[in-house]
Amino acid sequence: MSSRGTRFVERLDALWLAATVAVGFLGVRLLHMQVVRNAYYAEVAERQRTQIIAQAAPRGRVYDRNGDIVATNQPAFSLIFLPGKSQDPARLAGLSESLARELHRDRDELLDKLREAVREESAIHLAENLPLKTMFKLSELKTLYPGVDLIVEARRFYPNGAFAGHLLGYMGKIDRRAWRLLRNKGYRVDSWVGKAGVESRYEDILRGVDGEIRMEVDAQGRLRRRLGEVPWQVGGNIHLTIDSRIQKAVEEGLRASPSGQGAVVVMDPRSGEVLALASAPDFDPNLLLLPDWDEGRKGAATLPEFNRALQGTYAPGSVFKVIMDGALLQEGTVGIADRVFCPGYHTVGNRTFKCWEKKGHKSVDFMDALAYSCDVYFYTMGLRLKGPVIERYEHLFGLGRKTGIDFPGERSGNIFGPEARKTRKRGWYEGDTANLSIGQGELLTTPIQMAVVAAAVANKGTLWKPRYVKRLERRAAKPEEHASAVAGRVELRDDVWQRIREAMVHVVKRGTGQRVNVPGLVVGGKTGTSQNPLGEDHAWFIAYAGRPDEEPSLALAVLIQHGGHGSSAAGPVARKAIEAAFDLASAKPAGVPAEGSLIDEVPPERDIERAAPLPVKPPAPPPAAPPAPPAPKRVVTPRPSHSAPSHAEDGDIYSEGD
């Protein structure tokens, strides 16, 4: 070769060797990447081509005691955004512009959200629960902007609208702090979560497991095809003890009441089950599920969330006289026939305590005292009984402590008596005893406490721990029946209970509670009109009801805040509740079980559904109890005549004399 000119073949060979070594090096690197580290790269490639879209699972349903649905789900369209790998950031601005127009939202806020999605490389929900019209407009955006898509999700729906809102609660977007705690339980940043009431208390049961759709996306974030999906799992159902017919009736009653503010608790005195629990003003939880949660959040801020049934504390006023009756008879302070003369006022030391009836009730005995709510009788008897004893009976009937209903936010009220005063380092005076005797002063109770008291009278002493859940149906677990729990017992002699009940029936038949006199039923009740420094008096009514010859099957407490007189403001609501409860019984098919021991007392724990009062007669508007005869002549006799003062109300009382 050298003959054909000087060459430097060894230099070429050196280059060739270098190239071989370099290519060998590349080959080793390829071996490492493609064979050794293949799993890693395959996973990265897989991750960036699949986008997982979470699909909110339906929450469990909530049923009432009759199996009627009070909370369920609806399919709803959500707008999602999938950030693409090589998405042009400039397009985000245009997208946010278009979205802001369609969704009526702030453009910059949307842009921030989109940018965050791109940064986090995860799909986000831009809008949820879209109305149909908006949806069609948005589906056009889909073609303009890659990464925008619509998916179907399950959205909470409350078929009855504004119904038991305080009890059911509502749904809201999870807040960031809660999300950090719950993220490993499958919650996403944009998950919905129960914010109050049953929705919040039983979040763990109601919440389903969200589904996942695995989609193939391209570098622009466009969905290409469905790769697979993990179906959602529906949450567990809850059966409440609530009877939606009673609930509806009392809510209507509350709305129609003079002030539109108040609370009702209806219980089954045989089991402690809450049949209705309402507080007014209330809200429609559906309104918080609007497409725009930010709007919902504003709504939530102004939500009438205060649950007067559990959180409102009010002086019981004359309703307390039922407890006073129990104390008087049990302690033997008074005989049934003992009479007290009511001149319209009572003097304690140098202070004068007025009866609500300025003209006085003249001579009243035990039965009349409760029927006409004679304050002077109770001043007199209370002073005989002494403060410490009354205070003991407050405790005995469960006042001053929470009823223990499994619901957040319950208040305990306030005990009024010498002991309570002592802990606050203040003295106790005779005048305080007089005030306490008619349920005034510093005594504060919640409507649910008074419902428990009414139930205790109806069942002769059992203080129930109220409950509103009958059965929990957890996912993949056996249904969990909730049993009744007793919070305490009021140990009074049987004849004492009998007397109290007679007196309460007397109130309804002859006295201040005539508006609640439902024919065909045995109804006992007590009105209350409690003075308060904030304005108009609070109207109270507590009652129990049952069919003749049977134990009472209904107990309730009605409070109308600033409603005025107990009889006219609270009475009609109580009547509605009783009518609805016994309507329900008549509306139910009579063909209950074949064994047919319909008359027998059903064990209180079992067959609660059947234990509802049996049909008696469709209660026609009772002629005996006209709703409100106008301008009755005032008859003030010691013994009630047949034309009892239908206008008779509890009195204005003046605790501090003239």
Add this chain to the structure above:
Amino acid sequence: MKVEGGSFRGRVDWALIGAWAGLVLIGTVAILSAASPLPHYGQILQRHFLALGVGSLLFLLALGFNYQVFQDQSKVLYAAALTVLVAVLVLGQVQRGTKGWIRLPFFSFQPAELARILTTLVLAAYLDRRAQRSGTVGFVAGGVALVLPVLALIMLQPDFSTTLTFFPMLIGMLYCAGAPLAPLGATALYGGVTLGLPLLWTLIMLHPAWSTSSGFLDGFLRLRDMGGPFVAALVFIFAAAWLAWRLTLQFRVLVPPTSFAVGALILSAGLASAALVDHQLKDYQRNRFVAFLLPAADPRGASYNVAQAQIAIGSGGLWGKGVFSGTQSKLGFLPERHTDFIFAVIGEEMGFLGTMAVLALYMLLLWRMVDTARQARDRYGYLVCCGMASIFGFHLLVNVGMCLGFVPVAGIPLPLLSYGGSNLAMTLLALGIVGNIYSRRYAFY
């Protein structure tokens, strides 16, 4: 040599043809797959097959007549190379900011590709003519001077990447022609300073804290402005050279005084051209530097391409995901997938076996070139083969190295595999010339 027996003794180098045919086959399949989601799919295929046809014809044509014609007509070829490059500056179409394309009825043509082959032939003729003086500095300087006008015309387009491909050809041919190592080293030093300084400056600019905390680095950064610090650096270089010369005299070490002067001159020239290159760098080119220096700095920016290429290759595994089934290329994650990153598509869809096949065929092709160089009947043929092999080896190493993240993204295609009509046709022309040299390897044929 084993292969010299049997069929390889004939006029036609079947191994060479087999190697490029195999590479073109793999490349065509990969282009068919990679370009399929693109809107101009049909047009791309049309152009590819047109270029393949033209290239095959050119290959046969180049085989057909004696390559020594090129040596005789080297002046004409040189003139032709300069003419097409001037023509493109006059008639060319601006694409992606460079004026490198001449539009013809059916396709666009990139004259720089042709100019590179012509320059190789011209340079080989020059080096062959001056072979007697191959040990001198003038030999190297002459070679460089020959290539500089061509480079200058390409820089005017401006096409930085293509210019880059001339250097391995130039250095490789000079080296194989027996050029002295000192001037080669000087050239390499000059090239290193020219390219290395912008790289360093970019790195310093990435860390603003460095230059604000250190006055020296700040001054270093200001060398680019050709102002006071630049002049100071020149003075410093010459002063240092003079000092070094005085020191060697002092210690009676015998070093020719010219070497200090030359060294200082090279450093100064390198500094000046580095500043020039730095000013000429486009943003995307600087971003490529950044992506190479700090891959994690901006995963969605410039280093995105390399990261996606690595994911594509790595996820291919041993057997690959199957042709037309690569998610990285099909879903658009891999950019430039039918051109510069075609190797990543092969890695993803054909797996380790595919990449190994490509490397093996390339090594076969390179080996055929090296072997042809050894057997060539004259030094001219030897030098042409050395030049072609240098170009090939450089393309292979830089492109594959880029896909694997060893080399900055330089916009260098993979010949015979990447989509690109001019490159494919011209590559086949070059291979035809190599085949021609092989078929005429015996002087007394």
